[in-house]
Structure formats: structure tokens, C-alpha cells
Amino acid sequence: MKLLALSLLVAFSAQAHAQPTLEATGRWQHQPVGTAPTPPMGWSSWNAFRVDITEQKVLDSARVIVDSGLAAAGYRSINVDDGWWLKRRTADGRLQVRTGLFPSAATGADTSLRPFTDRIHAMGLKAGLYTDIGRNACSQAYDADSPNLPEGTAAEREVGLMGFMRQDVALFFGEWNFDYLKVDGCGLSSYGRDRPHVASGQYREYKPTIVEGNINQSDVDGTRKLYAGLRDALREVRPRGDYVLSVCLWGTVNVRSWGQDHGTMWRTSRDIANSFSQMVHNFDTVATREFYAGPGRWNDPDMLEIGNGEFDGSHLLEARTHLGLWAIAAAPLMIGTDLSKASPALIDMLKAPEVIAINQDPAGHQGVIAYADSDRQILVKTLADGRKAVLLFNRTGVTAKFTLTAEHLKMDAAAPIALRDAWARADAGTFTGSKEFELQPREALLFTATGRHLLPRGYFVSERPGNVYVARDGIRALEQDPIGYRALASWSTTDNGGTRPAYAGWGGPRADSTPYDQALSVQRQVFRHGVGVLADSRLQVQVAPGSQRFTARVGVDDSTRGKTAAVSFEVWGDGRRLAATPPMKFNQPARELGADLRGVRLIELIARQHGAEPAGPVVVTWGEARIE
Numbered sequence: 001m002k003l004l005a006l007s008l009l010v011a012f013s014a015q016a017h018a019q020p021t022l023e024a025t026g027r028w029q030h031q032p033v034g035t036a037p038t039p040p041m042g043w044s045s046w047n048a049f050r051v052d053i054t055e056q057k058v059l060d061s062a063r064v065i066v067d068s069g070l071a072a073a074g075y076r077s078i079n080v081d082d083g084w085w086l087k088r089r090t091a092d093g094r095l096q097v098r099t100g101l102f103p104s105a106a107t108g109a110d111t112s113l114r115p116f117t118d119r120i121h122a123m124g125l126k127a128g129l130y131t132d133i134g135r136n137a138c139s140q141a142y143d144a145d146s147p148n149l150p151e152g153t154a155a156e157r158e159v160g161l162m163g164f165m166r167q168d169v170a171l172f173f174g175e176w177n178f179d180y181l182k183v184d185g186c187g188l189s190s191y192g193r194d195r196p197h198v199a200s201g202q203y204r205e206y207k208p209t210i211v212e213g214n215i216n217q218s219d220v221d222g223t224r225k226l227y228a229g230l231r232d233a234l235r236e237v238r239p240r241g242d243y244v245l246s247v248c249l250w251g252t253v254n255v256r257s258w259g260q261d262h263g264t265m266w267r268t269s270r271d272i273a274n275s276f277s278q279m280v281h282n283f284d285t286v287a288t289r290e291f292y293a294g295p296g297r298w299n300d301p302d303m304l305e306i307g308n309g310e311f312d313g314s315h316l317l318e319a320r321t322h323l324g325l326w327a328i329a330a331a332p333l334m335i336g337t338d339l340s341k342a343s344p345a346l347i348d349m350l351k352a353p354e355v356i357a358i359n360q361d362p363a364g365h366q367g368v369i370a371y372a373d374s375d376r377q378i379l380v381k382t383l384a385d386g387r388k389a390v391l392l393f394n395r396t397g398v399t400a401k402f403t404l405t406a407e408h409l410k411m412d413a414a415a416p417i418a419l420r421d422a423w424a425r426a427d428a429g430t431f432t433g434s435k436e437f438e439l440q441p442r443e444a445l446l447f448t449a450t451g452r453h454l455l456p457r458g459y460f461v462s463e464r465p466g467n468v469y470v471a472r473d474g475i476r477a478l479e480q481d482p483i484g485y486r487a488l489a490s491w492s493t494t495d496n497g498g499t500r501p502a503y504a505g506w507g508g509p510r511a512d513s514t515p516y517d518q519a520l521s522v523q524r525q526v527f528r529h530g531v532g533v534l535a536d537s538r539l540q541v542q543v544a545p546g547s548q549r550f551t552a553r554v555g556v557d558d559s560t561r562g563k564t565a566a567v568s569f570e571v572w573g574d575g576r577r578l579a580a581t582p583p584m585k586f587n588q589p590a591r592e593l594g595a596d597l598r599g600v601r602l603i604e605l606i607a608r609q610h611g612a613e614p615a616g617p618v619v620v621t622w623g624e625a626r627i628e
């Protein structure tokens with residue numbers, strides 16, 4: 001009995017969500033991993049060729065990238081995905097390249113990808129490579145019939161980083177001079193004893209520490225530690241930080257929260273496919289994570305499928321929608337098609353300068369959902385010059401009506417708003433108050449908007465999510481996030497019990513919404529603008545230079561699960577406490593909280609819970625939180 005109780009305790013504590021300190025630190029805590037002030041752009045071999053790659057195919061697409069002007073448009077990283085390796089030489093652990101596919105790597109007994117990266121660099125491009133954090137890669141589990149898989153003994157087939165982290169990182173970034181590394185996680189998820197490729201003795205067993213769609217059975221901290229080791233190895237080999245580290249954990253193990261501290265970008269969902277519904281599914285896994293991205297750290301809904309399947313040359317509308325969604329989400333833009341076969345129309349589309357400019361806007365804010373139902377969405381992204389980018393998305397197969405309002409844009413309803421069509425690169429008229437649209441099935445319109453801000457001399461914290469770092473989210477037990485379009489994966493069927501919420505992160509802070517997707521509301525006072533978060537949280541907010549004042553109307557949100565514990569609200573500036581409320585409870589009116597920001601560069605918004613709350617998390621609202 002005692003033993004059982006003990007083992008239950010151990011299992012439970014493994015699930016508990018380790019929380020960083022609630023106390024203000026006074027310094028911006030995000031430490032960039034690598035360098036990507038704007039979302040990385042480039043081309044990757046995977047969606048185009050899977051493991052069926054050759055050096056020639058990669059170079060052909062690279063050539064088109066340069067000649068067509070795609071490189072000038074920003075697509076500069078040429079990434080070799082899975083399929084490049086032959087084996088690990090067991091005598092010294094050195095990785096051997098499959099020279100049959102990469103002839104320039106046949107430099108002698110060692111083999112080297114340096115001639116390849118030299119060529120890519122000589123074209124003015126950057127070079128990327130792929131590996132796995134475990135012992136084995138994804139292709140070895142999922143492309144078992146390919147003739148291009150690593151060969152030899154089980155040990156020789158262990159081409160992943162596990163046990164060879166420093167050596168491989170030094171090889172990739174030192175000797176071979178790559179600029180970008182994507183690090184997958186199949187080695188941690190797909191080599192259980194029950195898998196045929198393991199049972200047959202081809203690969204060594206690795207008891208899975210990632211169970212997709214099952215956060216409680218996944219080892220969050222263990223996985224995080226492995227990626228921390230990788231990050232540290234990279235910092236050592238490339239102290240100047242001139243690289244991109246792409247964490248590929250498909251949204252599992254709560255990477256949607258900690259990815260920003262362990263990589264330059266991190267996948268938030270499973271693999272994209274060239275179907276519209278899967279693209280929408282992937283988009284939804286980033287759309288509610290606006291506070292986790294910003295300059296140097298990017299939510300990654302996966303590589304583009306433009307040029308393939310439902311996004312090919314005869315589906316330009318869908319292709320535009322796909323690119324528009326990635327643009328408003330400030331997502332990395334990795335082309336995933338065989339560019340040597342792409343039509344001029346498709347290449348032109350990928351270059352669309354005003355669309356790319358929205359994606360690459362230097363302020364690095366991810367678009368925030370201003371309106372959503374199951375069929376329609378409106379997202380708004382604040383641009384560095386104060387304009388807004390706005391995307392209207394008809395998710396359905398029939399035409400749909402939209403009303404865009406000044407309020408969606410956080411603009412004054414009494415002043416004219418000028419729209420510019422980002423695709424047509426043409427002005428699209430002005431409106432005052434609101435404007436009607438009718439969208440084609442699956443269409444997304446993308447505009448920039450110029451108007452008078454709702455606040456004559458300030459902005460809402462929720463419209464600049466890239467300035468926020470979630471130092472502590474208040475989540476006590478990790479939960480799957482039910483928000484999102486549940487697509488049937490292209491490799492699956494409907495005989496499996498149904499698609500289910502799959503990604504942890506439910507309960508993280510949100511812009512203009514509670515963490516659980518309700519309207520912000522304190523004692524029935526509804527706030528259209530503000531930040532929703534759980535108690536015992538700390539949000540760091542970078543303050544625009546010259547700011548004078550922070551104000552918010554704060555309180556326990558009406559949607560709270562825990563209704564008894566009190567919460568006090570504190571505003572700290574550069575490590576000093578500027579203002580605080582007394583403890584406040586559910587169903588008490590919102591209180592005005594203001595702080596003088598003169599000379600302050602960083603504020604920290606702390607919601608401190610007093611006492612335990614057995615009924616569940618206490619939801620709090622920083623209503624109308626604004627900086628003026």
C-alpha cells in the first residue's frame with residue numbers, strides 16, 4: 001500500500017509543472033538562442049522530396065532561389081532535411097555522408113559536407129542541416145522502405161545526437177560550417193520495444209519519453225534538459241550566435257511554452273501536409289500562442305506546402321491563404337516545393353513583397369485574434385511603424401460575410417481608416433467605423449490599415465505581444481489545449497477513435513481573451529482589450545522609450561475556476577515595485593492600477609495568489625492594460 005502511494009506520488013510529481021520565480025527580476029529574461037530578429041526564411045528539402053534527396057536536387061532549387069529573386073525577397077537558408085547520412089563510424093563516432101546522394105562529400109575516407117556548404121555560401125545563401133536529439137531519426141522509423149536510410153550495424157545506424165552531442169555540433173557548425181540546424185525528436189518517441197524496426201533488432205530500444213498527444217506520459221523536464229544541452233553546445237561552438245536552431249518536437253512536451261528558451265524557433269504541431277485542413281490545423285496551433293513569439297523567438301507551424309497538392313499552381317487561392325496565414329502569424333517561411341518545377345505565377349506569389357514585409361516586420365509581433373468563430377477569423381498584427389496588418393480568413397467551403405470594425409484594429413471609429421491590399425499592392429479605399437466583405441471559400445484577404453489609434457497617445461499591451469516574455473504562466477498542471485481545428489492527418493484514417501486536443505499549453509496568457517478563451521470580464525464589466533492570465537504569474541513587458549504611464553483595470557475574472565482565493569496585482573518597473581492592489585476576490589469590481597513609467601524600460605506584471613485554491617486556477621484580467 002505504502003509502495004503504491006509512493007509510486008503514485010512519484011508519477012504525479014513528474015507531471016507537476018515546474019514554475020520559475022514569481023518575483024520580479026528587473027531584467028528582460030529572454031536570452032536569444034541564435035540570431036533571427038525576424039522569422040527565418042528559406043527552402044527545405046522535406047516537403048518536396050522526403051528522404052529522396054540528392055545534392056543536385058537541392059542545388060537546383062537553390063539556383064532557382066537566386067535566379068528568380070526569391071533570395072532577394074528573403075528566402076536564403078537552404079536546408080537539407082532528413083536523408084543525408086550513411087552511418088556513424090563507430091571507431092571515432094564521426095558521421096559519414098551518403099556520397100552516392102551528395103557526390104561533393106566524397107572528399108576522402110572521412111566524407112565532408114563542407115564542399116556543399118561552400119557552394120551554398122558562394123551563392124550568397126545560408127546552409128541548413130537536420131538531425132535528431134535521440135539516437136535515431138524519423139526516417140528510420142517512418143520511411144522504412146527507403147533505400148536511403150543509414151546502413152550497417154544498429155550502432156552504425158545511430159546517427160542522432162544522443163551520446164555525440166558536442167562532437168556532432170562541432171562537426172556541423174565548426175568543420176562543415178552550417179548556419180542552421182533542425183533537431184527532431186523521433187529518437188525519443190518512436191523506438192519503443194513494440195515497434196517492428198526495434199523488435200527486429202535493426203535499432204536499439206529507447207523507451208519513449210515523448211508520447212504524442214499525452215502530456216502526462218511524456219517527460220517534459222527530461223526533454224527540455226536534452227535541448228538545453230544542445231543549446232549550450234551550440235553557444236560554445238558558435239559564441240557569436242550566428243545560427244538558427246529549429247526545435248522540432250511537434251508541439252509535444254509543452255515545447256510551445258519552453259521552446260523560446262531553447263531554440264530560435266520551435267514546431268507547435270505535427271507535420272503539415274499538402275491538404276487545406278492540415279494547414280489550418282497547423283495554423284491554429286500557433287494562433288493562440290501570441291505571447292510566446294517575438295524578435296529572436298518564433299512559433300513554427302511548419303514548412304510551407306505552397307506548390308504542392310492543394311496549394312499547387314492550380315490552387316493559387318489556397319496557396320495565397322496559406323502564405324497569408326503564415327505572414328500574419330510571423331511564422332518562419334520555409335518553401336517546401338521542388339522549385340525547378342514551380343510556375344512563374346507561384347514564384348511571384350512567394351515573393352509578394354508586401355505580404356513578406358508583413359511577415360518580416362521588424363517589430364516581430366505575432367498577429368492577435370480579433371474575432372473568431374469556427375468559420376471565420378480576423379487577426380491583427382501591429383507593425384513597427386504603427387500601421388496594422390489585418391487578415392480576414394474564411395475557413396469554410398462556401399462564401400462568407402465579414403464585418404471589419406475599427407475596434408478590431410484598435411482604431412478610432414470616428415476617424416477614416418485607409419486599407420491597402422497586400423496582395424494587389426494597391427490602395428483599397430477608406431472606411432469609417434466598419435466595412436463589409438464577402439470572401440470566397442477558403443480565401444484570406446490581407447491588408448495593411450492606417451488610422452487613428454483608439455488611444456490618442458498610447459497602446460494596449462495586448463497589441464504588442466512581441467514585447468512580452470511569459471516569465472511565469474501560472475499553470476499548475478499541464479493540460480491539452482482544446483482550441484484548434486482538428487484535421488485528420490493525411491497519413492491516418494477515421495478508424496482510430498477521432499482526432500483529439502493534442503498539444504499542451506492550455507491556460508497560457510492571451511491577448512484580449514482569458515487563458516481559456518472567454519471574454520475578459522470582471523464583475524460583469526467586459527474588457528475588449530487586455531491581458532488574460534492565471535494567478536501566480538509574471539509577465540515581463542518591454543516599454544516603448546518615452547513612455548509615461550501604465551494603467552489597467554484589474555481583478556479576478558468572472559470565468560475563473562477558483563472562486564475563493566484572493567489575488568493581488570503588482571506592477572514592477574526595472575526591479576522596483578511601482579504599484580499594487582490589496583488582495584482581490586471573485587465578484588469584486590475591477591480596480592484601477594496605475595504606475596509612473598518615466599525612465600522605466602521593463603515592467604513586470606505580477607498576479608499573486610493568496611492561499612490555496614482547490615477548485616482550480618484563478619483567472620485574472622489586466623483589463624485595458626495600456627502604456628501611454
Ligand code: GAL
Nearest residue numbers: 046081082138139184248271
Ligand atoms: C518529422 C519532421 C518533419 C521532417 C521529418 C523527417 O518528424 O516533423 O518536418 O523533418 O521528420 O523525417
